[in-house]
Amino acid sequence: MAFKLLNFNGDLAMLKMQSILILFILLPWLLLAQSGSDSYRTELDVPYQPAAFQAKDPYVKERCVLDIYYPTEMKGFPVVIWFHGGGLTGGEKFIPDALKGRSMAVIAVNYRLYPKIKAPVYIEDAAAAVAWVFKNVAAYGGDPDLIFVSGHSAGGYLASMVGLDKRWLEAHDLDADKIAGLVPFSGHAITHFTVREERGIAGTQPVIDELAPLFHVRADAPPLLLITGDRELELLGRYEENAYLMRMMKVAGHPDTRLYEMDGYGHNMTAPAYPLLIGEVERICGLRK
Numbered sequence: 001m002a003f004k005l006l007n008f009n010g011d012l013a014m015l016k017m018q019s020i021l022i023l024f025i026l027l028p029w030l031l032l033a034q035s036g037s038d039s040y041r042t043e044l045d046v047p048y049q050p051a052a053f054q055a056k057d058p059y060v061k062e063r064c065v066l067d068i069y070y071p072t073e074m075k076g077f078p079v080v081i082w083f084h085g086g087g088l089t090g091g092e093k094f095i096p097d098a099l100k101g102r103s104m105a106v107i108a109v110n111y112r113l114y115p116k117i118k119a120p121v122y123i124e125d126a127a128a129a130v131a132w133v134f135k136n137v138a139a140y141g142g143d144p145d146l147i148f149v150s151g152h153s154a155g156g157y158l159a160s161m162v163g164l165d166k167r168w169l170e171a172h173d174l175d176a177d178k179i180a181g182l183v184p185f186s187g188h189a190i191t192h193f194t195v196r197e198e199r200g201i202a203g204t205q206p207v208i209d210e211l212a213p214l215f216h217v218r219a220d221a222p223p224l225l226l227i228t229g230d231r232e233l234e235l236l237g238r239y240e241e242n243a244y245l246m247r248m249m250k251v252a253g254h255p256d257t258r259l260y261e262m263d264g265y266g267h268n269m270t271a272p273a274y275p276l277l278i279g280e281v282e283r284i285c286g287l288r289k
Contacts, residue, residue, distance in 0.1 A: 079143070
């Protein structure tokens with residue numbers, strides 16, 4: 001095949017005309033592809049607590065809601081439940097952009113916050129939201145056997161607590177082992193610093209009690225993928241406590257616990273972690289086939 005230099009006036013004008021013609025030919029296909037990639041729907045502020053409970057307390061009505069982002073032209077897709085961070089004292093639900101358009105549903109959850117409530121109410125809310133998803137996601141086309149629980153920081157702590165301490169979902173007649181996978185981002189493995197603050201304990205004083213994921217190490221837990229920022233840039237000890245959780249899970253005989261440290265990233269390490277979450281969903285979905 002031969003190539004030639006374009007004459008700046010005539011040939012360049014001809015090239016522009018050809019480019020415009022090609023664009024008009026391809027435009028319908030581009031629009032069709034774009035519309036196909038946008039075949040998702042979002043429902044906002046869906047209550048997950050019982051209606052009678054919501055009616056009793058305006059704060060429950062305000063905070064105990066979730067957003068559902070899901071494909072409309074598929075069935076049997078996996079579901080990621082996403083808990084926002086904020087130290088259990090702030091934050092707002094959102095659907096991470098990196099998780100959109102991935103042939104799965106993403107459900108973003110709000111929960112009540114300290115100091116308006118105290119532990120373990122935020123864990124109870126998280127469990128109620130997970131239970132709602134198990135009982136309702138099939139109506140949206142999702143697979144109840146492919147529900148993953150994730151979140152960042154305080155959200156990662158909530159994901160770990162709901163998945164490792166079975167009592168929270170047992171209150172809803174559900175077995176935590178039905179969760180397909182747990183993927184906490186930079187979550188506490190020890191007792192959360194806000195829980196310690198409620199008790200007057202300094203943030204530098206580590207505590208491991210029944211409100212710590214580490215307290216509930218067990219061999220039969222769902223697959224666990226732990227992700228943190230760089231140990232030198234993370235919040236105090238966050239990598240090390242997750243490393244200890246990984247070690248104790250392995251000692252207990254858990255067959256599927258892994259830990260990733262995002263070199264060069266601090267506590268806000270979500271950007272490089274989202275692909276790991278997506279990969280974990282794909283890995284486990286592949287194992288279930």
